[in-house]
Amino acid sequence: MQNNNGDERSSEVDLLELLKVLWVQKWLVFWVAFSFAFVAALYAYITTPVYEAKYYISPPSLNDIANLNYGRTRESGLGSFTVVDVYKVFLSNLQSEDLRQSFFRKYYSPELKLSDGDKLPGNIYDEFSRSLNIAPVGKELNERWSVSIQGENPEKITEWASLYVSYAGQRAEREVVNSAIKEAAVLARNMQLEITSLQESGKKVREDATNQLKEALAVAKASGIENSVTFTGESSSKLAGNMSGDFAYMRGSKALEAELKNIESRQSNDSFIKGLRELQAKYSFYKGLEASEYKVSVFRQDGLVAQPTAPVKPKKILIILLGLLAGIFVGCVVVLMRSFLKKHNANGI
Template identity: 25%
Template structure:
């Protein structure tokens, strides 16, 4: 009995399936009409929607040679920049909302009517316009399996020529902005280091002048004492030195020696006193080297522009073939549903008529 029940169930299922197919065949015009309507709407949308073009620039890491002007020996301990750090900072700057806002404001300040029509809508607020402009940018970093370190910056706009021009300008804007940041950082760091070295040098000079003035005062005092006792020549000799000690009073050196030392100390200013200050010549050498350090900025590259933006040949949106294909599939599915519903409605009406006729016959 179970077998018979199974066969009957299968037969019932098959009949139901064939009934569905018969219903679709009977109401075929619903299926065809829905598909045709969907295709027509898709074609209208695909050919009336404003096309969107996309272009891109590609950044890669530079070699160490491209950063040698910055990493020169004269700037060691003051400033250095690795290629990894340079690429990371340029990538962050290119993604930064502040960078895009500054670039967008620069574009609006040009008051170009053709450009403004593409990137600015009067009915929107300034913030809303900027958000729409910012969303035109997309970024693609390499995957984990890729060996090259690169960054793709893509930009979309309805005008292919303006899209190409704006993305190249944005790329130049980012590189120039990063160059300005690096240059400003270098100058501030170097100025701070120069100021510290010069303060240290001034400290050595101050200390030297204090010791010099103290020595001159002591010599002048000793000279007066020697003159008062009429001590012209040194009082001590080699033998007397042993008796009097290794450091006898200055006046015992005699007025002639004392005045000679005073004269020598006063004449140092004519030849430059920095040479007499311990540690100062080395500091002056560091200061001069740091002042002479010049960076050939035109030879510095922070990232490699592997690909600049080129004019796109065809739009990326709308994808007409995909839209039409999806519309056909969706229309077919909707048409099947409509055909089945129409057939079910027709059966219901027939059933109602039969029931009414049976009641009237009774």
């Protein structure tokens, strides 16, 4: 117990001695801290300020995508585009690396006047990529997003922020519209295949009917039957209704010749093909959708993009404060080291 009390008193004496040493040489600590703070302030005010422009984005409204859903009903076989579907396509384009690289080559890089000693394009792209930040505003990923760009020229970064979002919007619009057009084109091509198949089938049916009539006409002429055979009696209606196929010759050569002439002079079989007109109507409908001009908006701008007036870097007050704290720490270390060396030399003597 006595040893513990002795250790506590020794610690208190050492701490008081250290504080006394620091107090005696407080001006040295002050000047070191002041020097550090001065250098930090000089750095903060000499460093080129960096500004940040922000562009806020919201999902499109139903009216913005209404033109895209023209003709897309349950009966048409085409699914409707929802706001969430369209907005997801836009967000996917907005965050894609391909868009970032394309924007860098098309807009960002031409603005830089590079000389032989300047940084390589790869390094410049890395700096551009770090200066561009795309993030959701809040926890909902399908709601508001922001695009921010940092740079030394506030006017230029404001322009770039708007350009970047517009560029992503154009690409997303093309993707959505092309998807709608291709979907209609696939259905139109399917309809065309069905129409062609029915027309080919109708052509063969016509050829078969022609051959059957020719055979029936030959039999009628050989049998000397010019006019249609008339039946009497109880079974007359049944027999009269069976003048087709093998019994077609009973209609007489005159009727058969007239029917054969009519079939051979027919310009098109379309009117006699069941279900063809309905398919042709669907085909025309899908081709109309394929050729339509779609005017859609895949996002909405949420507020104006104001040109920044205050820089986000460097944070001058924070830099000066950190410089001051570092100076105080270094000053204290210098004072204590001097005191230690002084004691060491005195003990050596």
